[in-house]
Amino acid sequence: MKALCFHEHGGPEVIRYCDVPDLQPAPGEVLIQVKACALNHLDIWVRRGWPGLKLPMPHWGGSDVAGIVAGLGPGVTGWSLGSRVVVDPGSNSVEDEFTRRGEHSLSPGYHILGEQVRGGLAEYVVVPAESLMAMPQDMDFPSAAAPLLVTLTAWRMLIHRAKLRVGESVLVVGAGGGVNSMAIQIAKLAGATVYVVAGNEEKAAGARELGADIVLDRSKCDWEREVLKLTDKRGVDVVVDNVGAATIHKSMRAVARGGRIVIVGNTSGPQAEIDIRFIFSKQISLIGSTMGTHQDFREVTSLLWAGKLKPVIHRIMPLKEGRRAFEIMEKGDQFGKIVLEP
Structure with a gap:
């Protein structure tokens, strides 16, 4: 089969569209013919590598998979060949104190498709049967995979x-x-007032379309000062900061006393210098988060299938043009997801 793989860590230049061995599902697993797979920044980080990451080579990423059941491993029931499905990208290989209290993504045994195991940037992928969720018959595969x-x-x-x-x-x-793009929608669905910092007018318009109440163009203002001005110097209750080093100090100024800053990524870099005085004087909570449980996955897909949350797609491209897709994503000019089709 074909896969968008790399044989060594590095930049987009290490990406190859090449032949790799065919897959066979083991007991409890399902073979999926991939119809669409979206890219994430996680795919960039895995390809670049980090200290301690040891992957069998070649490796290929891809966490967001929508496709068709093409094979059933021994002992798998409840699914038929040809079923249209999406895949929960998170799975757990152990039972421990974290899984027993429903905190699966805290467990050392938690794996993300495309990170610790080869993912969906290929013609086929093998996943645990428990990770499957049926997708609507009237939904196209890119729209199902993207979010x-x-x-x-x-x-x-x-x-x-x-x-x-x-x-x-x-x-x-x-x-x-x-x-x-999904945080904006979820916050609105939860009944919050949503402020957004956008990089340009095009992205600002996109944020407004998703329901943002107030959008600030960072090229035209000091956004943390503007937030304080708009809130009578109070600040906001929650800041979503996945940029990291370049913005965390501004987020700490913009958050209200007793507020929370949630972090799930670091697109500008993982090493940041912060003024600790803000943390204790304003009693700020810095909160890390990653992924979720199978039940969380069921809840969010139900909202997606019902149209209460909408996928945001920037572009759909062939898998064989994957290197170009990565180059687009690494420039950061897109609004929404880039989806690849084998």
Whole structure:
């Protein structure tokens, strides 16, 4: 089969569209013919690598998969060949104190499709049967694949970790990324007032279309000062900051006393210098979050299938043009997800 793989860590230049061995499902697993797979920043980080990451090579990413059941491993029931499905990108290989209390993504045994295991940037992928969810017959595969990981991530981040409440205010730092586009929608669905920092007028318009109440163009203002001005110096209850090093100090100024800053990524870099005085003087909570449970996945897909949350797609491209797709994503000019079709 064909896959968009790399044999060593590095930039987009290491990506190859090449032949790899065919897959066979083991007991409890299902073979999926991939019809669409969306890209995430996670795919960039895995391809670049980090200290301690040891992957069998070649490796290929891809966490957001929509496709058709093409094979059933021994012992799998409840699914038929040809079933249209999406895949929960998170799975757990162990039972421990975290899984027993419903905190699966905290467990050392938690794996993300495309990170610790080879993913959906290929013609086929093998996944645990328990990770499957049926998709609507009238939905196209790119629309089903695009929002999966980012909606699951944004849901846990805002609803479970930040414990967002009706009537609160949320500031989303950045408008074009997948998690942020879903965070805007989830915050509005939860009854919050949503502020968004956008990089340009095009992204600002996109944020407004998703329901943002107030959009600030960072090229035209100091957005943290503007937030304080708009809130009579109070600040916002929750800040979503997945940019990291370049913005965390501004987020700490913009958040209200007793507020929460939630972090699920670091697109500008992982190393940040912060003024600790803000943390204790304003009693700020810095909250990390990642992924979610199978139940979270069921809840967010139900909202997606019902149209209460909408996938945001920037572009659909052939899998064989994957290197070009990565180059587009790494420039950061897109609004929404890039989806690849084998």
